[in-house]
Amino acid sequence: MTYDARAALAAIDDHTVVVLAFFAVVAVATFTYLVSSFRTAYQDRAYSCALPAVGWFAVHDLGFVLQYDQWFHTYDHWWVKGWWVALIATSLIELALVGLVVRYGHAELAPHLSRKVFALGVWAGVAAIGVLWILVKRSIDDDLYLISFPITAFWAVPFGTALMLRRGSRRGQSALQPACVAVIVVGFQGALWFVDDFFRSWEFLTFTVMAVGWSLANIWLIRTLPAWSRSAPDVPVPVEAVAR
Template sequence: MYDRSSVLQSLDANAVAFAILFGGLTAFMFAWFWLVIRKAARERQYSVPIGAVYFWLAHDGTAALGIMEWPGPGSHWFIMFLRCAFIPATVLDAVLLAQIIAYGRGELAPWLSQRVYAASILAGAAFITANWLVVMHALHDDLHFISMALTIALPLPLITATLWRRHACSTLSPLAWTAYTAMVVLYFASTFTLGGYFHSWPWILLAAVSCTWGIVLIRMIYAAPPHRVQQSAVATRPPS
């Protein structure tokens, strides 16, 4: 695990390079939010897997509410920036969850009433948040570098599974997930400026797998049909 004081010193020593990369990923993040929320509202179908939204809401929400630690006077500039960025991110996470409640019952749980379905979604969010607090307490990841890597990498296999299940890109905007992959690349690139733990082989492996998966995902989304193709009801005769 990284040493907090060493990382903060590295942030100050490499402030320009880190700020450019981290600022770029923040811009891509909010562009991604806008694209997926707009696409889901237009298609009336949720865009982001529920598991990913749960983890984002737990991570961003607990940080925005100051449950882990709110920066006080004299706090490092990165901590101040990070906590402030979590506030709008939490609001947008909540919008994604609201879209799952509004548009997702037919796909996820058509046998439930809308009221029971909505209550189940909210109960799931509370459950994941409670678990997330335990994990964060155990990690002592007060600068959120480990947790941000996990919440950035997690949606990639989940969105791949959604694409395969739907057999179409549907609400999975190619432009949105291109922006997301750019965010992934810039995030790991920004951490490489800090040295130490962020030059270890597990971290480099996670970066390589996440960036590669993002690129492959973009290719699959561009190749997928916009809507699910209905198979013909007429069975073809097997060759004799």
């Protein structure tokens, strides 16, 4: 067992002020990340979140929203009810980010396909990610999504690295995005520290350090790449260039 859900909610009641303070930081960082993602996407006419990451965001948060009965009847606790309300808006925003993959990804990823076929493929991909998420969710002991929330935020980082290396420029990316992910993960670590021993374990602490370190590496990578120009095509970054 990772943590006991009832005991975790009781611990949140016992440390309400400090837990809410950390989650306020998480909320601000999440909102900033989403705004930055839309801004850079429209500015560079390129999706800013790769489909595997933003699709995971959307199905994860939508999955939480769809479990209304569990939050309002099974647990009936202000904490999960508050998350339910917040994630309604977040899910819609994340689905809109998937829409940016449809809008800008066609020319970049599959110009040989019709726009309709490409759009159907993107949404089919989201459905497939949903199936994977259901399998993962039923395989882990995480009733309150306390483990999956920071892991979900982290997925933006490796796929952000992949986007930058493939494009060979800062197109669709900004240093603010990985910086926000680092703050989100640290915020979760701070809040959950008071909730259960599991979140003070070496496994969870190592995850936090790894996620922050990779986020900082992405900030460095962004700063080494050239700014994107409409007149210059994307050129993938050679592996040896990154090594240097």
